Amino acid sequence: QVQLVESGGGLVKPGGSLRLSCAASGFTFSDNYMNWIRQAPGKGLEWVSYISSRGTLVYYADSVKGRFTVSRDNAKNSLSLQMNNLRAEDTGLYYCARGITGADGSWGQGTLVTVSS
């Protein structure tokens, strides 16, 4: 079955960096676009980034543009999110999600990022 496992979260000071990873299994990773979506504690869902199936097309939320970089390695079934210059408002649970036509069909359990001094 489809499995997405995020890792790399943790506590970081404002201005610091983290690299999140998402290991995919149970489907043909290279056939699907992928999204990162986050959720601040007690808040709703916020889309963060999109990457096409081959990695040639990427999009970002305005709130992270210029600070976050999404990438993928289809040979390793792996998705990454490099997060630089982190801010307190970046705190939250970060999910990777497998794209299907018009939706995010499968989600990981998330990895927690806390930005605090």
Added chain:
Amino acid sequence: DIQMTQSPSSVSASVGDRVTITCRASQSIGKWLAWYQQKPGKAPKLLISAASTPESGVPSRFSGSGSGTDFTLTITSLQPEDFATYYCQQASNFPRTFGQGTRVEI
């Protein structure tokens, strides 16, 4: 950016009730609307894509309708396991945007 407005923000209901949640887009998104269910401490789960296409395994009491700017998620005969927060998301344009969520509670 396309704004997604859900209503109500919360609803109190009982087992067996019919619940309707609406989602309005600030501009036409065609049929590109998805609905998700999220239970406390869990990742969101896709219920409906393309406005009205149920995900495999989703109980038939969940249905979606609408197109353009106005969409509806209906839960007929609410079950105990349906108490959760529901989100709509537009998949027409980037940035993808979610509604603020509707909490279905007892």
